Amino acid sequence: MVPVPATLVIATRASRLALWQAEHVRDRLQAVYPECQVTLLTMTTRGDQILDRTLSKIGGKGLFVKELETALLDGRADLAVHSLKDVPVDMQSPFALPVILERDDPRDAFVSNDYDTLDSMPPGAVVGTSSLRRESQIRQQFPQLKIQALRGNLDTRLGKLDRGDYAAIILAAVGLKRLGLESRIRSCLPVEQSLPAAGQGALGIEILENRDDMRLWLAPLACPDTTACALAERTVSRVLGGSCQVPLAAFARLDGGVLHLDALVAEPDGSHIVRSHVHGPIASAVQLGEQAAQELMQKGAQEILSRLLSADTAS
C-alpha cells in the first residue's frame, strides 16, 4: 500500500467551467482520501487570453494545456484536470493522461432565446459557433442558415447571444450543465445531427509519466467504460492527425458489451462529409479507432484533410 499523500495540488485554468471541473476532481479525491488536503492552483492560459482570433488560427487546443504542464514540471502541481476534448491526442513524454473520468452528456446543445431547434429557424438566421466540426455538420443539413464565429468563455458566449449578435448558438451541453445553466438549453442536437468531438463530455487527468504514486492514488477515479470509448475516439483523431483545425468528429458508445464508434471528416463548408461506423469488443478500442480512420481514408477523408492542411500553411 502506497501511503496516502498529505497534500495534492490540482492545476486548473481559471474559467468557471475549468474551476468546476477541478473542484469536482478535488471532491472526488477528498472523498477517497479524507486525510489528504487537496488544493487548486489556478492559472490563466494563452488560450484564455487571446479571444479575438479563432482557435484554429492561433495554434489550437494545446494552448489550454501548456501552462498547466509547466506547473507539473515545476512541481507546483501534482495533477492537472482537463476537458478531455481539449487534450491533444499526441500527448508526449514526460506527460501522461492515466485517468479518464465517467462521461457526462456528450451532445451539443442548441441555445436560443427565440427558437427550440435548428429545424425551426428561418432562412438567413445567424447561428454562432467557432467549431469547424459543428459548422460543417450544420451547413450540410441547414444550408439556409448563416454560421458566424463565436469565441470566449461560456458566459461571454451567452452574453453575445443575449445581446442579439446571434439568433442561436451551439455549445457543449455538459458545460452548461456544470455551470448550472441547463435551463438555457432549448434542445440537444441528436448525435446523428451533430456528431460530438472525441472526448466531449469527459474529464482527463494529466500527470508526469514517472509519477507511479499518482497513478495509484488516482486509479479509483477512472471509469473503464468511458476510457474505452475515449480511447477509440481519440485513436481516430490521432491516426487522421486531428486537431481543431480540421472538422473531425468521433463518438463511441457501449451497447451490451459492444463498442459502437461513429466518426466523420467534413469539408468545412458542409459540401461533403465522409462517415464511418464500426463496432466490436470493448477490448479492441484502439483497433476499432484505427479501423474507423482507415474507412474514412478509403472514402476520401485524406483529400479533405490534405487540402485543409495545405490551406493552413498558406494562410
Ligand SMILES: NCc1[nH]cc(CCC(=O)O)c1CC(=O)O
Ligand atoms: N471548445 C471549448 C470547450 N472545451 C470543453 C468544453 C465543454 C466541456 C466538454 O465538452 O467536455 C468546451 C466548450 C464547448 O465546446 O462548448
